[in-house]
Amino acid sequence: MLVVAGARPNFVKIAPLMDCLASDAFTAQVETLLVHTGQHYDDALSKLFFDQLKIPRPQMNLEVGSSSHGQQTGEIMIRFEPVVRDWNPDVVVVVGDVNSTVACALVATKLWVAVAHVEAGLRSFDRTMPEEINRVMTDSISDFLFVTEPAGLINLRREGVPDQKIHLVGNVMIDSLQKFLPLARQTSALRDFGLLESDTTGSVARPRPYALLTLHRPSNVDEKGKLASLLETLNDIGTTIPVLFPAHPRTRERLERFGLLDRVHTRWTTAAGGVLLTGPLGYLEFLYLMSEATFVLTDSGGIQEETTALGVPCLTLRDNTERPITVEEGTNTLVGDDAQRILTAARQILAGSGKKGRVPALWDGKAADRIVSVLVRSLERSI
Numbered sequence: 003m004l005v006v007a008g009a010r011p012n013f014v015k016i017a018p019l020m021d022c023l024a025s026d027a028f029t030a031q032v033e034t035l036l037v038h039t040g041q042h043y044d045d046a047l048s049k050l051f052f053d054q055l056k057i058p059r060p061q062m063n064l065e066v067g068s069s070s071h072g073q074q075t076g077e078i079m080i081r082f083e084p085v086v087r088d089w090n091p092d093v094v095v096v097v098g099d100v101n102s103t104v105a106c107a108l109v110a111t112k113l114w115v116a117v118a119h120v121e122a123g124l125r126s127f128d129r130t131m132p133e134e135i136n137r138v139m140t141d142s143i144s145d146f147l148f149v150t151e152p153a154g155l156i157n158l159r160r161e162g163v164p165d166q167k168i169h170l171v172g173n174v175m176i177d178s179l180q181k182f183l184p185l186a187r188q189t190s191a192l193r194d195f196g197l198l199e200s201d202t203t204g205s206v207a208r209p210r211p212y213a214l215l216t217l218h219r220p221s222n223v224d225e226k227g228k229l230a231s232l233l234e235t236l237n238d239i240g241t242t243i244p245v246l247f248p249a250h251p252r253t254r255e256r257l258e259r260f261g262l263l264d265r266v267h268t269r270w271t272t273a274a275g276g277v278l279l280t281g282p283l284g285y286l287e288f289l290y291l292m293s294e295a296t297f298v299l300t301d302s303g304g305i306q307e308e309t310t311a312l313g314v315p316c317l318t319l320r321d322n323t324e325r326p327i328t329v330e331e332g333t334n335t336l337v338g339d340d341a342q343r344i345l346t347a348a349r350q351i352l353a354g355s356g357k358k359g360r361v362p363a364l365w366d367g368k369a370a371d372r373i374v375s376v377l378v379r380s381l382e383r384s385i
Contacts, residue, residue: 064081
């Protein structure tokens with residue numbers, strides 16, 4: 003079995019799969035090769051994620067690096083093809099919706115190797131999102147489609163995928179969250195950012211109210227006027243509650259290019275209002291901050307799921323989501339980029355009337371076990 007990861011969100015998803023494959027129940031039955039495409043090429047941050055998530059070192063790193071969507075996808079295919087030819091796996095497992103996902107799925111399919119897509123069936127129905135194209139293409143050529151929520155079943159059946167290929171298994175991101183949350187709470191992230199306050203006796207430190215922000219989608223950060231408007235709205239929220247902003251490297255580059263760094267703080271003081279910009283964080287530190295946040299503002303897909311599992315209100319800075327269960331059952335509210343919608347939703351949460359939600363079915367920390375069981379049974383039948 004060949005498992006592919008390319009970007010940091012992928013690492014969170016493969017961690018429980020690799021852990022399961024290394025367990026006594028499966029290690030004697032399955033030989034596993036882990037390939038890192040190098041799509042996210044920050045060695046220090048990638049190593050941090052691998053260390054924190056206890057993922058074994060990849061046997062192969064394609065070291066693709068950053069480039070345009072077309073160039074990156076093509077380069078991954080060129081470098082991945084000889085790996086598949088040499089190793090000749092029974093199945094290639096891809097996760098999520100990044101360029102590595104679709105590139106490696108295409109290579110495997112063309113070499114007549116089965117493809118398993120973890121997190122299949124998600125649809126935003128917005129073809130301007132590169133991730134949507136990656137999702138649709140990967141699902142169309144996959145042999146095993148592992149689905150996180152019922153909407154995925156509906157989408158895949160509508161697209162003509164046979165039922166025997168589709169498996170509703172739950173969410174591997176929540177597997178990681180449940181396993182690592184106790185460890186995350188041992189980090190010093192809250193203290194490091196001045197987000198602890200003493201109780202009335204002065205002896206017990208507890209989290210102070212704060213909001214956590216992530217922002218990286220091209221639709222939000224690639225146009226100066228749009229990004230400036232969002233920052234103005236976020237600074238309005240910051241007059242009431244601190245907003246901590248661990249910035250994606252691409253987002254920080256846009257802030258610098260557009261001359262917008264003066265709209266955020268780059269050094270923390272307890273008196274500072276508005277938005278505090280920080281560098282990228284490790285998985286454990288970010289998970290701890292997310293779990294204790296008053297609410298989260300994001301345009302990320304995975305964070306919509308994690309906040310639902312944590313019971314933390316989430317305001318998604320998009321008009322659509324490929325994860326509708328987070329809105330229907332979870333804590334997620336779509337607010338787009340409209341200032342009034344964002345501010346109104348934030349005020350409702352601060353007034354104590356934010357969404358409570360519930361954890362969806364099968365988000366129980368056992369999704370990886372179900373996935374590996376399906377794949378191993380299939381491999382045994384094919385021998």
